[in-house]
Structure formats: C-alpha cells, structure tokens
Amino acid sequence: MNKKTALYDRHVSLGARMEPFAGYIMPIKYTSVQDEHNTVRKGVGIFDLSHMGEFRVRGGDACRFLDYLLTNDADVEAGQAYYSTMCYPDGGIVDDLIVYRISRDEYLMVVNASNIEKDWAWVNNHTAGYSVDLTNESDDTALVAVQGPDSEKVVQMLTDTDLSAIEYYHHVSGEAAGRKALIARTGYTGEDGFELYLKPGDAEAVWDAVMEAGKESGIKPIGLGARDTLRLEVGYPLYGNDIDHTTTPIEAKLGWVVKLKTDKDFIGREVMARQKDEKPSRYIIGLEVTGKGFPRHGAELFEGNRKVGIVTSGSIAPALGHGVCLAFVEKGYHKVGTELEAEVRGRRIPVKAVKLPFYKDGSRK
C-alpha cells in the first residue's frame, strides 16, 4: 500500500498524474514535463517532496559521528548545509543526501525516499562509541520546494526572514505563511530555490500560500517527471539510476564530497583513497546525443565493436532541445570530445562526451 503525502488532495484537485514512487503515490506531472521543466528554468515552480526521508541527529558526538558515517566534512557552521555520500566499507554508495547543521550538536539528514529503511538501519548500526540520539522524522515532515529564478521573490512574500541574507546551501529556522518552517536555500534543479521543511499539518496552508504568492510570477506545480529532467540537465546523479552500492563517489565524479584531504577516518576511506591514487577504471560522464534518438538507462555504449560503457540516465534535455545522458564508461573513453555510439533497439545512435553540466545558465547562487 503506497503512502500519501499531506498534499495528496492538492495534487488530485490540480489534475496530476499520480503514480507509485518509492512507496508513495506521487505527482508525476500536472500538465507536461517540458512545460513544467521550462517553468522552473525561467520562472518559478512548486514541488511536493514530502516523500524524502529525514533523520535528526542530536548529541555531543553528532559532528564526530557524521564525520565517520559520511564522506563529506560535517564540521560546517551551524546554519550551513552540505551534500554528501554515505558509503559502505568497499566504497559503494549507501545513499546520497543533504545534511543541515541546525546547531553545534544537532543535524538533519535528508535521504532518498527509496532508501529510508535501508539508511535508517545503516545509520543505527554505527552509533557504537558515539553519544548521539537518532530520530526518524520522515513521517512527521512535509517538504515543499520552491525552485526557479523567481523563487526568492515568491517565498519572501510568506516570511519575515530576510531571504537575501541566506546564502546558497544555508538555512534558518523561521516561519512561512505563519507556520514553523526550516527555510533552506537548497535544491536539486540547478536553479536558485528554497526548500521548506514543515509539519505535515501545515503543508496545505503553506502550499496554498506559495501558489497565491506566485500567481503573478506564473508559478506552476512541478511533478517528479520534470524533477528528473531538471537534475539530469545539470548533471546531478540520481541514486538507483546513476549511482548505487556498486559505484563509488570517486567513479561518480563526486570526489569533491569525499574529505580525503583531511585526516578524518570515515567508512570507505581506505578504498576511496586507493582508488583516487590509482585512478578508477571507469567514470561517470556526460554525453550529448549528436544523432537522432534518445538512449535511455541501460543502453550499451560502443566504440566500433567494443562495448565501453552503459547509459545510466537519458532523456531529452528540454531547455537544450536535444538528448543527453549520464553514462559509465571505461577509463580512456571518458575524455571530453570522445565519440561513441549508443545501441538502442538494435540501432546505433552517435553520442559525444561533453563537459557537465549540460545546461550552464542556471540561476543557482
């Protein structure tokens, strides 16, 4: 039985196509994926991301614990956020997540909906020796995201908090539409935007207030379909598609979230340090489709008769008007400019390795 978010009735009355996703019944699209995508690129859109998982970590060892558990450095300022991977000892990725440092001894981890149970078990299995208290708040948290170049203007109408003072990947506790909210300048679209962490009982009031405030800016509700094309167009990986327990952050070009430059120990460090020294045997790269067609997840990549990789995400890039893919390829075929062919239903479609992000004009601060 799929769960409903607190905003389920809103989606249905907006005419969304609702489909099961990660144990929830979620809006895939309201009008069209391309239209919703372009709305976020050029104006502002509102998303229900309440399916995401939230774990609170409190205690005197919270920072030390997260430093051991996650690959990125937990020692950021209170009010800051960071993106990280959480890995197995062999370097494979348990999940990718955003972590908000609420205060010196308190953090909020936001994980992928499809991984909530697995992550919760993993996190709890590593608390020995750390004075931390963990709470799974996933069912008690609603998440409304407002994304796009006009998002600050719209969200500012709902709050006394001066949003212009919140830098990218920072957050404050405040109020939105009179309801308690964690207001974060984060997102996964490549655009400027805010994520509002709320009590589920407040979600409808805040959603309605954002829709009202955004009327003049032409705000639209955005489904998970456009969320996927938005993140792909800026080259962000999606857990389960591009990265999983068989891939390491180094291979996934997420080395920037692995704190190998510090002397802190963390799960997977040894493997990642070695991999970084020896260079991985394969890499995630961006491919632009130069021929006709759209290679999708699972399409094999060839140079001549030699299979050299596999597409992990593929779609049209709505803001660019051509197909793009993320793909794993063998070392040697990962350089920008490399020309390969993707096999789709027995036919070969020419593709070319390009620099990420595909879309370079995002409003992300």
Add this chain to the structure above:
Amino acid sequence: MSNVPESLRYTDTHEWVKDLGNGEYMMGLTFYAQDQMGEIVMVEFPGLNEYGSGEILGSLEAVKTAEDFYSPFDCKVARVNETLEDEPALINEDCYGRGWLVVVRTDDPSGFEGLKSAEEYSEYIGE
C-alpha cells in the same frame, strides 16, 4: 475518460486505423496511448516497404519513455506524416487528425475487419 471515436478500428497495441477506401488505411496512436506516453518528442518512420501483421513500423520517443508502433495487418506503407518530423507534439494535440502516423495499403480487407471496434477497445483499456 479517453476519447475513442466510433468510426475507427483499434489494435491491441493502441493504434487506431481508418478505412480511406480504395485499399488505403490511415493509422495513428490512440488518445489513451498518447496520454499514457506524455509529450512525444520524436517519431521514427518506416520505409515505404511491405510489413507483416504485428511487425514494428517505427517508434515514438516521449520525454520519459519510448514505444514502438506496429503494423495492424499485412500491408505496404504508402506514405508517412512528414509534418511530425518537425512537430511531433501534434500526436498529443490531435492524435486522430493532424497527428496521424502512416497510410498503408492492402487489397485484403479482412485484416482491418478483424480489428477491435470502438466499444471493444474502450473495454480493453478499462473504460
């Protein structure tokens, strides 16, 4: 509620077929199928050759998915809707009109007559 015109016949693979007379049949994607697929961004057409019943004629790429379309019976493809190469979204906007896919020829009307009626197709898609 899907739009299933009475005057057309339908395949199990969600193509509609219209008898144009003189052994010519026009076909396209049903309203139900284009709605399921979402915005179509590319159409691949068959060559003007002979195809057996159920053989792949071409493919449709939507933003999130791709589907093939199939020959409804033994036939020869007479012409394709080239307008769709520039405006594939016509399939979503007007699937029974300007969004038609191909016109095929056959001298044997039994294939067409064996296709689903509007009523049968409506039942098939659960409406």
